[in-house]
Amino acid sequence: MSRFLEGNDAGNCRIVKAVAVKPWHQYVMTLWVKSKSVTRNEDFHVQVLTDNGRALNYANLGVKPTQGWTEHHIVFNSLDHDTVRVYIGQWGGGEGTYWIDDVELRVAGAINLIRREGCPVRVTSADGKIEYEEGRDFKRWVNEDTGMKPWPGNFTVMTGEPAMLLTANSRIVDGQPLAVSYYHAVTVYDGQVACCLTAPGLYEHLSRQIELIKRHIAPRRYFMQHDELRVAGWCELCAGSGKTAGQLLADNVRRCTTIIHKHDPKAGVIVWSDMFDPHHNARDNYYLVSSTLAGSWEGLDPSVVIANWNGGHAGESLEFFAGRGHHQVIAGYYDQHDVARGVKRWRESSADINGIDAWMYTTWHQDYSDLEKFAQEVRRP
Structure with a gap:
């Protein structure tokens, strides 16, 4: 598999096959991959899609730019589907060559079995x-x-x-x-696993952690890490509640805020915007979440500060949270090196929004080379 740009401008070079599966079964696919001088190896995937286009797996394969024959795996649950389409290959072009061999799909037996x-x-x-x-x-x-x-x-x-x-x-x-x-x-990307939103043990653990943080650090604010929750709502505790994933998340963030204030009544609380933003991830058909995430924002107390990183719909998002009484922090930098343009876009979107308390430099790659430039642009009149 090479010459990825021949035949389509997107540079997609993939093998596709429709496969019959049994509903609500766990499957594992094994394949052997060899590569040489590949420039976009992170875009080599095995993707399992349903008839309506929903992806059933999100874990990265980890193929290297050059490697000898190496065994790789994906694991997925068929959910309520009896047919899936399996894609193997390169997305988005690049250069180099792949060899693929010994592809096998079979029913799995309790991979990452959960007992609780x-x-x-x-x-x-x-x-x-x-x-x-x-x-x-x-x-x-x-x-x-x-x-x-x-x-x-x-x-x-x-x-x-x-x-x-x-x-x-x-x-x-x-x-x-x-x-x-x-x-x-279910693992997402590189080992990400979501916790249950309902399990009692979660809240016992959180309470112990907040108590220790208060005792040893005593911060003025707590930053809750509700962000890109890509699996939710499937266990019997969640499904048996009769609530949507959005309602479960609303309950969760409400309880988390209560736990913080139980141990530290005067502390401020901050949370990322995306999982509570109808213009971002608080919506239907989000990754492997069991049902809609709409309404998750109902669990946010107005005192919770929103760290808003919805650069794609900044105006709508900022207005939505401001309308619900939240102060906000603009997470206005995500490794885009045209700093002035990025700050200008956020500044224009927030011009008529009350309650913007601060700006945040948010780098995925531990790259702080633009920090001073970002600060200068933010301070500019």
Whole structure:
């Protein structure tokens, strides 16, 4: 696979195949990739799309510009679909050559299996008539690799697939077909995993952390990291609530703010804008979120300051939050080196907006070479 720009201006060079799948099954695809002198290796993907164009996987493959034959994996859940389209190849051009071999797609077995309240394991006979019990018919089923490789708290795309071990007096016969239901984590990009918005353990952990931060640091403000939450609403705690993902997120941010003020009543609270912005990510069909995120903003107390980074719809976004009584910080720099133009655009969008408290220099690449220039432009009359 090479000469990516031949045949289309976008430089997309991909193999596409429609594949039949079983709904609500976890799948793993394995492929071997070799590359030589590739200039845009980060744009080599395996993408699984549904008939309506929804992507079912977002983890990066990690193909290097030049590498020998290397095994790569993607993992996805088919959700309620029985057919998917699998794309393998290069997006957006560049130079170099890829070789692809030994592509295999199969049903997976408990990759990144999650065991907690709201994520039960259910095992029945193939016809569903007999339900088997953990502890009586099979030993506790866990994946020791989930969130533990190479260190605790780190998730990888591919983990081991743990065997289900039978007890001595199990009613299950060795080799018997079973129907098994379980919940699993999904990694996004490079190991990102979202927490549950509802699990009680989350709030116990947050409360302990805020208590420690208050005791040892005593900050004037707390910056909540609600940002690009790409998986939400699937476990039984969330789905069983009868609420949309937006309502669950509203409950979550409300509880997080309450926890902060319980331990530090006078502290200010800041949050990123995107997950509460109807002009950004608080919308329908967002990544692998189970339902609409609309209404998430209802959980924001007006005292919460919004760090607004919606450069694509700055005017609408700033006006929306100002209309709800929020003060805002403009996150006006994201590694775009035309600093003057970027600041000018934000300044024009915020000209008639009250409550703009500050500007933020926000770099993805730890690049502070434009910081002084940014400060000068912001201070310019």
